Amino acid sequence: MPAFEKDITIRFAHTDAAGIAFYPRYFALINDLIEDWFGALGFDFKHLHIDERRAVPTVHIEADFLAASHMHDVLTFSLTVRKIGSSSVHLDISAHCGNEARFKMRFVIAHMDMDTSTSLPWPDDMTAAMKHWQAPEGDTP
Amino acid sequence: MPAFEKDITIRFAHTDAAGIAFYPRYFALINDLIEDWFGALGFDFKHLHIDERRAVPTVHIEADFLAASHMHDVLTFSLTVRKIGSSSVHLDISAHCGNEARFKMRFVIAHMDMDTSTSLPWPDDMTAAMKHWQAPEGDTP
């Protein structure tokens, strides 16, 4: 299964008084991952937001947190496309450290005009680029 | 329906380059809300974590982001208990600004021993206190 992957080290700055990664910080790191993935698709986040005034807001998240992460754990973050809609995309996003799964999430990202706050169909080249990262039909995360 | 509520103003510090609240910051604010709710139940977050070495990690989230929030919007965050398990609790957490819903979420929070990382049954007085905030059977969010 084609997966867009990135290793991320858990830092002191991600931890809380329980000594583990504070989960809201995962979401900022996932935002970085999605930003990188859009870049890899050829759709630069800066160009998209600033020049073209298009946004790709997260509209739905389902997240299972499976095990805690500690300072200096190296997590492999992984992104796969589950489903491409006309103006949205469903992503499977997970992280593991060695053999241990840390979280599994499903994201739905929309495609919007920032000025009118209305949804926009993906351009054909964007859809084509996303398909490269799509899991085969029937594949389960 | 009994709801634990708190008004929170969206600040400059919560915004991103798209000019709206960056959703990972919502989760830090929700953590504050849950911390306040545990305090209102009589279970101080500090005492729980530091003195008793018990943690209440978020193990599952389902979130729908319904509309964007802008600087200086005043959001009413609301928490209701959906279901009380032996060592977990299901919460409905939502926010609205005036008549507009901003997000609706379902959280599952576990109760754990921080030193052994094993789940702990809620003490009876904790369960009793939580029931005060429970939605009636059949009530839908």
Add this chain to the structure above:
Amino acid sequence: MPAFEKDITIRFAHTDAAGIAFYPRYFALINDLIEDWFGALGFDFKHLHIDERRAVPTVHIEADFLAASHMHDVLTFSLTVRKIGSSSVHLDISAHCGNEARFKMRFVIAHMDMDTSTSLPWPDDMTAAMKHWQAPEGDTP
């Protein structure tokens, strides 16, 4: 000495693996304080940034961290004007918990046109409003 003050509770979300408030989170809280102060002056941060395209960036900070803060400490954040320049303002910002000082800082905030990135003189009414919070000559923090 006239001081603009605000009580802020240190939260679980502010802590790190050392069990104390992680100092970068102080700066986000100080940003909230400065935002509130500008509001109290009659210069709404949102109106300033979004409608008038004026920014008030922090250009200089001197900070002494005097004692650690723990979860649920209630800190009184305090702001006093030290010096008003033509397009900048020097602020003394400090926090204490009971009798214990936690930090003392000196900020220099500039006044800029966001589109040209050039400094702007304060309007007269802004300077007048700031004077209300100014420490007398010779007063030391």
Add this chain to the structure above:
Amino acid sequence: MPAFEKDITIRFAHTDAAGIAFYPRYFALINDLIEDWFGALGFDFKHLHIDERRAVPTVHIEADFLAASHMHDVLTFSLTVRKIGSSSVHLDISAHCGNEARFKMRFVIAHMDMDTSTSLPWPDDMTAAMKHWQAPEGDTP
């Protein structure tokens, strides 16, 4: 001059409604830099904090913010030792993007026993390792 350097890309997650990097996020990134530097010295941050209960809190900062950073700017963060005390170290920390300086800061970091909150002298091997990154006498930042 020997400098410990690291390239850091400014992300969407670092930006604010003014469209630029929100300065409190710089301090979390600088914390990562200092964490990396301690690692390079052979003093792992996790081992230091968790196993040895020693902390290296920031006790003083002087910061000049020279120019704004935008999404996808690649900044070179740079750390040099200015002065090594018996239980503290003075660091020059700066960042530039291409030829443009973004900030220049001076940090004082202390060395403490986390349980007694009293200062600890640096072990000799730690002082020796730090010297490698020290600017020559009379060198100005």
